[in-house]
Amino acid sequence: AQKVTQAQTEISVVEKEDVTLDCVYETRDTTYYLFWYKQPPSGELVFLIRRNSFDEQNEISGRYSWNFQKSTSSFNFTITASQVVDSAVYFCALGDTGRRALTFGSGTRLQVQP
Amino acid sequence: DVKVTQSSRYLVKRTGEKVFLECVQDMDHENMFWYRQDPGLGLRLIYFSYDVKMKEKGDIPEGYSVSREKKERFSLILESASTNQTSMYLCASSPHRRSAYTDTQYFGPGTRLTVL
Numbered sequence: 001a002q003k004v005t006q007a008q009t010e011i012s013v014v015e016k017e018d019v020t021l022d023c024v025y026e027t028r029d030t031t032y033y034l035f036w037y038k039q040p041p042s043g044e045l046v047f048l049i050r051r052n053s054f055d056e057q058n059e060i061s062g063r064y065s066w067n068f069q070k071s072t073s074s075f076n077f078t079i080t081a082s083q084v085v086d087s088a089v090y091f092c093a094l095g096d097t098g099r100r101a102l103t104f105g106s107g108t109r110l111q112v113q114p
Numbered sequence: 115d116v117k118v119t120q121s122s123r124y125l126v127k128r129t130g131e132k133v134f135l136e137c138v139q140d141m142d143h144e145n146m147f148w149y150r151q152d153p154g155l156g157l158r159l160i161y162f163s164y165d166v167k168m169k170e171k172g173d174i175p176e177g178y179s180v181s182r183e184k185k186e187r188f189s190l191i192l193e194s195a196s197t198n199q200t201s202m203y204l205c206a207s208s209p210h211r212r213s214a215y216t217d218t219q220y221f222g223p224g225t226r227l228t229v230l
Binding site: 091101 | 123145147149154156158159162164170172202204206211214215216217218219220221222223224226
């Protein structure tokens, strides 16, 4: 069965600190997709990234970077030089052939203090 | 840009009432989803639909039903609302039926439902 674990319930940092959000997944498939979404206080989930299981290259987009490691079944998300606007709940999700929908983790609430 | 809209941002209903939550997407997506979000539990899938009049149960379908009469519209129905259905409800859509597990899902703003 599919499972996504985000062990960090809440993280609080001070502006300009780097922060890493952890995501560990379980799947029996060899082909699968991983996603990160951001949910700001307004409530709407915003798509950040999608990676497939065959592409283990790390990705960087501005202050955001993602580290995908199949050996540890992890897809961690790092924000460099955090800003107050990064305060949100972040969700990791898994898509595999087990069902026609994504499986979401429980989310990590990030609070960036000025 | 994909636009997913939900009929209400906030809703207050009484126990036993029949409640309709409406979701509309404007990108001709085949798949539509209803999730429930509760603190510490993340997003849990209630129902999804991959075509008009087609539906599949998700992880927590009990107490809910859905309707998809038109491709762009997906309704969630609480037949007899109960206090334990107080929650945030999120609607999402994704493009293709055959790649529902690989496609990015696009979300609406959510409806915060309170059942008294």
